[in-house]
Amino acid sequence: MLKKNRLRIAMQKSGRLSYDSKKLLLNCGIKIDLDQKKLISFSENMPIDIIRVRDDDIPGLVMHQIVDLGIVGGNVLQEKILSRDCTKSKKFYKLLLNLDFGICRLSLACHKSSEYENLQSLKNFTIATSYPFILKKYLNKRNINFKSFTLKGSVEIAPRLGLSDMICDLVSTGATLEENNLKEVHVIYQSNAQIISRKGEISDLKKELIHKLITRIQGVIQARESKYIMLHAPISKLNQVMSLLNGIENPTISKLVGNPKKVVLHMVSKENIFWETMERLKKLGATSILVLPIEKMME
Numbered sequence: 105m106l107k108k109n110r111l112r113i114a115m116q117k118s119g120r121l122s123y124d125s126k127k128l129l130l131n132c133g134i135k136i137d138l139d140q141k142k143l144i145s146f147s148e149n150m151p152i153d154i155i156r157v158r159d160d161d162i163p164g165l166v167m168h169q170i171v172d173l174g175i176v177g178g179n180v181l182q183e184k185i186l187s188r189d190c191t192k193s194k195k196f197y198k199l200l201l202n203l204d205f206g207i208c209r210l211s212l213a214c215h216k217s218s219e220y221e222n223l224q225s226l227k228n229f230t231i232a233t234s235y236p237f238i239l240k241k242y243l244n245k246r247n248i249n250f251k252s253f254t255l256k257g258s259v260e261i262a263p264r265l266g267l268s269d270m271i272c273d274l275v276s277t278g279a280t281l282e283e284n285n286l287k288e289v290h291v292i293y294q295s296n297a298q299i300i301s302r303k304g305e306i307s308d309l310k311k312e313l314i315h316k317l318i319t320r321i322q323g324v325i326q327a328r329e330s331k332y333i334m335l336h337a338p339i340s341k342l343n344q345v346m347s348l349l350n351g352i353e354n355p356t357i358s359k360l361v362g363n364p365k366k367v368v369l370h371m372v373s374k375e376n377i378f379w380e381t382m383e384r385l386k387k388l389g390a391t392s393i394l395v396l397p398i399e400k401m402m403e
């Protein structure tokens with residue numbers, strides 16, 4: 105039996121969210137062995153247990169208060185909520201944070217040769233999907249009659265089998281649609297991984313731990329999105345150099361020993377720095393341009 109006073113977090117056992125979920129928890133300083141194929145792992149340095157399950161089971165585990173936190177795709181959560189029809193009544197979970205991975209969209213797609221005009225032209229179509237509830241809500245709201253056919257996977261083959269006119273499936277790069285001669289015609293839901301927490305009584309100790317964890321996760325995400333930049337810039341072009349570097353607050357400027365025409369700039373950028381920006385900086389006469397990753401950040 106698991107101890108009730110330890111924080112329980114559910115994450116996907118194996119799939120598209122497992123690697124990023126694991127990396128996120130480890131980056132937050134939780135010492136835990138998540139490499140073995142264990143269903144439950146215990147942290148050595150914090151009162152935290154990680155439960156590894158199928159992603160579809162995570163919303164239910166949170167809603168039934170079996171775990172305290174869950175890391176799950178917004179698409180899976182939304183489908184679960186709609187299938188339980190608990191939108192109008194009680195919400196059995198709290199959204200704590202949107203994460204920077206698991207980014208995808210739920211889209212309608214049809215055969216490349218189909219003449220799709222707009223949503224209205226979909227009337228009485230059959231649509232194959234693993235997300236019948238999100239699809240129904242979206243099309244009902246727009247008064248579009250359709251039939252849905254639920255498939256748990258391999259949705260892309262439905263039109264070829266003569267099972268449906270269209271599909272409604274998750275897309276990230278679009279390569280799977282391309283391979284199956286399909287074209288994306290309408291996005292119905294944008295998704296990303298989310299951290300959700302259970303409702304109900306929760307001890308002060310757990311509340312504190314959740315707060316600490318969420319603050320650390322925000323720091324990890326912010327650090328991932330930010331870069332530390334160092335460069336030597338000509339004093340005469342300082343303003344132009346600064347205007348190329350958006351999202352920069354309060355750079356540190358110091359003397360460059362042995363070169364009175366240049367200064368050293370150190371700064372944190374909240375955005376990634378692309379090669380094009382570095383090339384423009386170089387054209388302005390900047391040299392020794394370094395863009396470094398930031399490991400941790402707290403503001």
Ligand code: PRT
Binds near residue numbers: 117118157177207274
């Ligand atoms: O076994 P378990 O039930 O836990 O996993 P699963 O097979 O149900 O889910 P999994 O691991 O495939 O995906 C987990 C979550 O990752 C999803 O619920 C989404 O929140 C998120 N995610 C992000 C994606 C994708 N991107 C994605 N591209 N989930 C699925 N896909 C599939 C999509 O269904 C299609 O088959 O990838 C294909 C399309 O990808 P592209 O890159 O070719 O467009």
Ligand code: ZN
Binds near residue numbers: 158
């Ligand atoms: Zn699943």
